[in-house]
Amino acid sequence: MKPPAIRQTPDQIFCEKCGSQMGPSKLFRFSGCLVSLGFFMAIPAAIGLILLALFGVLGFFGTGAAISSGWTSAQSNAVYRLGQIEGVPADYIALFRTNSLRASTELSKIVPDSAQSAARQVMHDYELARSSISTVGGAAGMLGGAFVLIPVAICIPIFIVGMLLVLRRKVWRCGHCGFIFDRA
Numbered sequence: 740m741k742p743p744a745i746r747q748t749p750d751q752i753f754c755e756k757c758g759s760q761m762g763p764s765k766l767f768r769f770s771g772c773l774v775s776l777g778f779f780m781a782i783p784a785a786i787g788l789i790l791l792a793l794f795g796v797l798g799f800f801g802t803g804a805a806i807s808s809g810w811t812s813a814q815s816n817a818v819y820r821l822g823q824i825e826g827v828p829a830d831y832i833a834l835f836r837t838n839s840l841r842a843s844t845e846l847s848k849i850v851p852d853s854a855q856s857a858a859r860q861v862m863h864d865y866e867l868a869r870s871s872i873s874t875v876g877g878a879a880g881m882l883g884g885a886f887v888l889i890p891v892a893i894c895i896p897i898f899i900v901g902m903l904l905v906l907r908r909k910v911w912r913c914g915h916c917g918f919i920f921d922r923a
Contacts, residue, residue: 752911759915763922765907777904784898788891795887802880809872814839817865824861826854839865 752761767774814836821832831849835842843862850858909922 754913754916754918756918757913757916759913761911761913761918764910764912764919766910766912766919768906768908769904773904777901779901780897781901781905784894784901787894788898791887791891791894795884798880798883798887802876802883805879806872806876809876810869813865813868813872816868817861820861820864821858824854824857826851827858831858 753759754761769777817839818832818836821827821835827850831842831845834845834849839862843866846855846858846862910919911922912919
């Protein structure tokens with residue numbers, strides 16, 4: 740029994756059937772139906788992964804922006820309420836705008852005793868609003884992350900299977916008669 744092809748030189752391979760020169764080529768490993776199924780799986784999964792990554796990034800920055808906006812709103816509300824209390828000096832309100840933690844420690848030094856309880860209530864409401872905004876923002880971020888990660892966990896295996904179905908194999912192919920055999 741003859742080998743499938745005759746090697747004349749290390750660079751050239753000639754076909755056993757017709758004697759013409761064979762050239763390197765690549766063919767799909769599976770049938771046309773499986774290859775088309777692989778493309779129909781891989782392309783939408785890749786698009787889905789790209790869109791999910793975009794949604795994840797936008798959700799991350801959107802949640803941070805919403806939390807920051809909520810904190811700013813709570814601070815401006817507290818500044819307005821502090822301005823409505825008689826006896827609270829303007830320098831204390833300016834200190835609260837720049838550093839609310841330091842302002843809460845220096846409340847007894849700057850604000851007169853008659854306005855301290857009202858100012859403490861404003862500070863308490865401000866901290867409560869800030870912590871609730873952080874809690875809700877964190878919960879929304881976790882929920883949004885779950886809604887992104889679950890489809891990602893579905894799309895990755897679909898993409899991998901699709902890519903495996905469209906793999907190619909290296910062969911030697913005769914240009915004249917179409918005879919092929921695998922390259923080693």
